[in-house]
Structure formats: structure tokens, C-alpha cells
Amino acid sequence: MYKNYSMRYADTIRQLLWYYEYHDDKVEKRGSGVKLELVATATFGLEAVVKREIEALGYKIIKTEDGRVTYMGDERAIVRSNLWLRSADRVYVRMGEFRATEFEELFQQTKALEWENIIPIDGVFPVVGGSVKSALHSVPACQKIVKKAVSVRLSEFYCRETMPETGAEYRIRFIAHKDNFLLLIDTSGAGLHKRGYRVRDVAAPMKETLAAALVQLSFYKADRFLVDPCCGSGTIPIEAAMIARNIAPGLSRSFVSEEWDILTDDAQTGNSPVWKEERRLAFEAIDSEAVLRITAMDIDPRAVKAAKENSEEAGASDDIDIVKMDMTKWEPGGGIPKGAGKDDHVVVISNLPYGKRIGEDEGIKAIYRHIKSIMDECPNWSFFLITSDKMLEKEIGRRADRRRKLYNGTIETQFYQFHGAKPARKDKK
Numbered sequence: 001m002y003k004n005y006s007m008r009y010a011d012t013i014r015q016l017l018w019y020y021e022y023h024d025d026k027v028e029k030r031g032s033g034v035k036l037e038l039v040a041t042a043t044f045g046l047e048a049v050v051k052r053e054i055e056a057l058g059y060k061i062i063k064t065e066d067g068r069v070t071y072m073g074d075e076r077a078i079v080r081s082n083l084w085l086r087s088a089d090r091v092y093v094r095m096g097e098f099r100a101t102e103f104e105e106l107f108q109q110t111k112a113l114e115w116e117n118i119i120p121i122d123g124v125f126p127v128v129g130g131s132v133k134s135a136l137h138s139v140p141a142c143q144k145i146v147k148k149a150v151s152v153r154l155s156e157f158y159c160r161e162t163m164p165e166t167g168a169e170y171r172i173r174f175i176a177h178k179d180n181f182l183l184l185i186d187t188s189g190a191g192l193h194k195r196g197y198r199v200r201d202v203a204a205p206m207k208e209t210l211a212a213a214l215v216q217l218s219f220y221k222a223d224r225f226l227v228d229p230c231c232g233s234g235t236i237p238i239e240a241a242m243i244a245r246n247i248a249p250g251l252s253r254s255f256v257s258e259e260w261d262i263l264t265d266d267a268q269t270g271n272s273p274v275w276k277e278e279r280r281l282a283f284e285a286i287d288s289e290a291v292l293r294i295t296a297m298d299i300d301p302r303a304v305k306a307a308k309e310n311s312e313e314a315g316a317s318d319d320i321d322i323v324k325m326d327m328t329k330w331e332p333g334g335g336i337p338k339g340a341g342k343d344d345h346v347v348v349i350s351n352l353p354y355g356k357r358i359g360e361d362e363g364i365k366a367i368y369r370h371i372k373s374i375m376d377e378c379p380n381w382s383f384f385l386i387t388s389d390k391m392l393e394k395e396i397g398r399r400a401d402r403r404r405k406l407y408n409g410t411i412e413t414q415f416y417q418f419h420g421a422k423p424a425r426k427d428k429k
Contacts, residue, residue, distance in 0.1 A: 034117075034262065037062065037094040038077060039184055040069045040085060042209075045406040049087045049213045057084060070094060075262050078187045079278045082257070083250040086212035086243070089191055092173065092184035093118060101135040101179050103145050110149035110183065116157040118185055120261040122167030125150055129174035136176060146174055146183070168259035189256030196253040197314035200306040202233045206351050206408060208249070211235040214415065215243055217404070218349050218384040222290045225337045225346040229327035230367075231296035234307030234320070236349050241316035244292050248282040292319040295337035299326045328370045332378050342378045345423045349384045351408070352392075368395035375418065382420040388413045 038059075042050040050069050051061055057080055062070040069088075073081070081091045096113040100106040119125055127143045127150075136142055150172065154163050171186040193209040214236060220226050222244035228236045242249060257263060264272045296311075298304050304324045311317045321338055333341045340346050353364060371383065375398065385392065388411050393399055400416040407413065 034075050036073055036075070036077065038071055038073050038081060038187075039092040039094045040071070040081065040088040041067055041090050041092070042069065042088050043067075043207075043213075043407050045404060046087050046210070046213045049216055050085065052216075053085050053087060054081070057081065076274055076278070078257055078263065079274050082188055082192065082255045083248045083278055083282055085192060086239070086249050087209050087216065089193065089209060090186060090188040091192070092186055092188075095172075095183040095185060097180065097182045099179050100181050103136065103141065106136060106142065106145050106181065107149045109181075110146050111153045113153070113183065115150050115153050118260075118262065119150070119154060119170045120167060121154075121158045121160070122164050123154075123261075124165045124167060124169045125163075125172055126169070127172045127174070129172075129176065131176035133178045134176040135179055142174060142176065146172060168261070169256050170260070171256070187255065187257040187260075189254070192250065194253065195249050195314070197238065197310055198233065198235075199313050200233065200309045202300070202303045202306050205233055206235050208235055208239060210406065210408060211351075212239040212243065212249065213406075214349055214351075214384060214386060215240045217415065217417070218347050219345075219382050219419075220244075220347045220349065222287075222292060224293075225340045225344060226294045227337050227346060227348050228296045228350050229325075229330060229348065230350045230352055231298045231307050231322070232303050232351065234296050234310045234322065236351065237294050237296040237307070237320045237322075238311055238314045238316050240294055240349070241292055241311075241319040242314065244287075244290055244294075245316075245319070246285050246287045247315075248285070251279065251282050293337055293339060294320045296320050296322045297325040297327065297330070297336065299324070328366050330370070330374075332374055332381070343380055345420065346378065346381045347384070348374075348381060350386070352385055352387045352389075354387045354389045354413075364389065365395060368392065372396045372398070378420070380420045380423075383416075383418040385416045385418075386413050387416070390414065392416055 040050050040054060044067055047064050047069055051064050054061060054069060054071050059071045059073045059077055062072060078091065085091065095115065098109040100109060127147045129139060129142060131137050131139050131142060151163055155161065173184045173186060175182040193207040195208050220240055226237070226240050231237055258272055258275050263274050296307050298307065301324055304322055307322045311320050311322065323336065330336060337346065352367060374381065375383065386406065386408065393416065398418065401419040402417040404415040405412065406415050
């Protein structure tokens with residue numbers, strides 16, 4: 001079942017399977033008792049993608065706003081969200097929201113929140129945050145007030161003069177905007193884009209979360225061809241393979257909330273049946289039977305090497321053909337992608353070189369000219385191209401069927417979608 005999965009995790013998989021074989025009788029079903037408001041943060045422009053992912057997990061959306069999606073869940077939702085959300089940046093527990101223009105207001109309203117529902121007696125609770133257009137603009141001062149308020153609340157609840165802070169971490173984040181304070185507890189730790197497979201990088205890498213969103217916004221399905229002609233370190237093809245095989249993006253990494261008391265069966269040992277159950281279900285959900293046809297290519301041999309090493313680490317090396325090639329020399333039907341012809345329905349997704357990433361305008365224009373020629377030759381092919389260059393449509397001589405403004409790091413980009421002809425409908429029989 002796991003033949004395509006990374007050998008790095010083979011021992012872990014065997015240990016988990018052994019555990020489940022002999023200890024299933026000790027694992028209790030949990031996750032229906034505690035109702036929580038959760039917040040998944042996202043890069044601007046990807047909120048709708050994250051919303052769909054949350055809904056696919058079965059959770060009710062409360063509201064969607066710039067950079068955030070708020071939804072209802074239970075303690076199991078913390079686990080499933082961290083394991084399965086592909087395009088979100090982090091998952092938080094929402095503790096409360098209020099207006100404060102004075103430090104006393106900030107203290108009292110923070111203290112009024114039920115922090116003891118999440119943070120145990122030995123919990124470590126550092127405070128981070130930011131303030132924009134607020135009367136309480138000093139971030140260090142706000143950090144101290146929030147820290148003090150939470151400490152006083154917990155001290156009173158646990159009947160302690162001081163909190164030991166020797167256990168698991170419950171990092172508190174405040175977001176102050178126009179005097180409105182939103183208080184959250186981070187369940188993820190390291191950002192969700194850190195899947196664990198990126199062992200080698202190249203210049204201008206794309207975050208895994210953005211790459212996953214581009215694939216989900218495209219027409220790509222497991223039974224179609226996919227090509228990334230400027231693959232860099234291979235992030236887009238790898239994410240496509242993980243989506244096609246239904247590999248949970250957080251399966252091979254750890255999360256700060258794995259040590260939380262509300263998610264463990266035994267606070268002394270840290271035994272967490274919820275995490276073990278959900279990881280087992282995620283392993284079982286992997287589709288090892290699908291035959292994928294994904295091609296990645298790049299003109300830079302260092303990028304090709306990085307893509308090969310990363311795909312190997314991700315367990316996707318058998319799913320992706322990685323070749324060194326100048327995409328302006330790429331001839332459709334000439335073996336790339338393997339088995340595809342000009343009349344097939346091929347999906348091309350790429351983070352095109354732009355700005356300082358290429359250095360020469362003529363090089364960019366040569367790529368545009370070649371893309372235009374492929375579009376003319378292959379009307380069934382669909383192109384999904386992300387770039388900061390606003391002249392792409394003019395250079396290609398065709399208006400995109402759809403455009404979406406996205407941010408690649410701090411760079412504002414456009415995701416241009418050029419749709420090929422639709423495949424004929426398959427006979428339902």
C-alpha cells in the first residue's frame with residue numbers, strides 16, 4: 001500500500017501499524033464533546049480554497065474574511081485540520097474577540113476569557129501578535145498585558161501563586177486591527193507549508209500551500225496528464241502527486257498540539273489516541289493504485305537535482321518524470337509528457353520566471369512565444385500560469401478565461417487560467 005511513500009518514514013509506518021494491530025482495543029473514540037471555534041489562516045486570495053477544504057472535512061463555516069476562515073469543530077477537528085488542510089497557513093483555536101483602546105480594557109477582557117479550557121496547569125503560554133491602526137499600538141506592551149491577564153486567570157483557577165510553565169506549548173497570538181483584538185491559540189506550531197519533504201531548495205521557491213492551491217484551482221485529476229515546464233524544486237508536481245494519491249499533507253510531520261492535554265488520553269505519558277486514530281485513517285486513505293502521469297522539467301540542472309531529491313523524500317519519485325529541458329525547446333507530442341499527444345487533454349501548471357528570477361526580458365518573451373505556439377497547436381491543453389507580469393495576456397495574444405490575484409510571498413501575482421476544450425463526457429455505464 002505504501003510502495004510510493006518515502007522510505008524515510010517506513011520505520012514509523014511499521015511501528016504505527018504494529019501499535020494499531022495490538023492496541024486497537026485500548027483506543028477510544030473521542031472528539032465529539034468539546035465544541036470549539038477554529039480559525040484557519042490563509043494567504044490573501046486563497047480563502048475560498050481553504051473554505052472548500054474545511055467544508056470537505058465536514059465542518060461548518062462561520063465566516064470568511066481576508067486571510068482567515070472561521071469554523072466550528074471539536075478537539076478532533078484540530079487534528080484533522082492540521083493533517084489534511086493543504087492550502088491553509090495555520091490552524092488556531094479562537095478564544096475571543098473584543099474592542100479595547102486602553103490597557104486596562106485589554107487586561108480585563110483578556111482575563112475574562114476561559115483560558116483554562118485549553119491551557120492546563122503546567123502549560124507554556126508565550127504571547128506574540130501585531131497591532132495595526134490601533135490606539136494600543138505598542139506590540140511589546142500588549143504582549144505583557146495579555147500574558148499577565150492569562151497568568152492571573154490561570155493562577156486563580158488552579159489556585160497557584162505562579163504558573164510553572166513546564167509542559168506543552170500553547171502559543172497565544174493577538175491580532176489588533178483598528179482597536180479590535182482577536183485572541184487565538186496556535187495548534188500547528190511550524191507553518192502548515194512545512195510538509196517535511198523539502199530537503200533541497202532553489203532560488204524563489206514557492207510555498208507548498210500555494211502550490212497545492214494552484215493544483216486545486218486547475219482542471220487536474222489523477223487520470224489526466226500534468227506538466228510543469230518551469231518546475232524549480234518540484235513543489236507543484238509533488239503537491240499534485242500528493243493530491244492525486246490522497247496523501248494527507250501533514251502526515252509526516254509533527255504539530256505542537258500533539259502534546260495538548262485535551263488531545264491526550266493520559267497527561268502523564270502524552271498518549272494521544274485522537275492523533276493516532278487520525279493518522280491511521282490518513283494512511284489507510286492513501287490511493288496506491290492510481291497511475292499518475294506527471295512531468296516536471298527545468299532548464300537549470302540544480303533545479304532538476306532539487307526536484308528529484310524532494311520528490312524522493314515525498315515518496316513521489318515513481319509518479320513524476322523529472323527532466324532537464326529548456327521549455328522553449330519543448331515540442332508537444334515529443335515524449336513530454338510521456339504518452340501524451342497534441343489531442344490529449346493536458347494540464348500545464350507553472351510558476352513562470354519573472355522579475356529578478358530570470359533577469360532578461362527577452363528570455364521571458366521567448367517563453368511567452370512558445371506558450372502561445374503550444375496553445376495554437378494543442379487546443380485541448382489547459383494552462384494555469386502564475387506570474388507578477390501583467391503583460392502576459394498581451395504577449396500571448398489571448399485573454400485568460402479566469403484571473404485570480406494571489407500573493408507569492410510578498411509579491412503580488414496573477415494566476416492566469418487558459419482553458420482548453422472540454423473532454424467528451426464519459427458514458428455513465
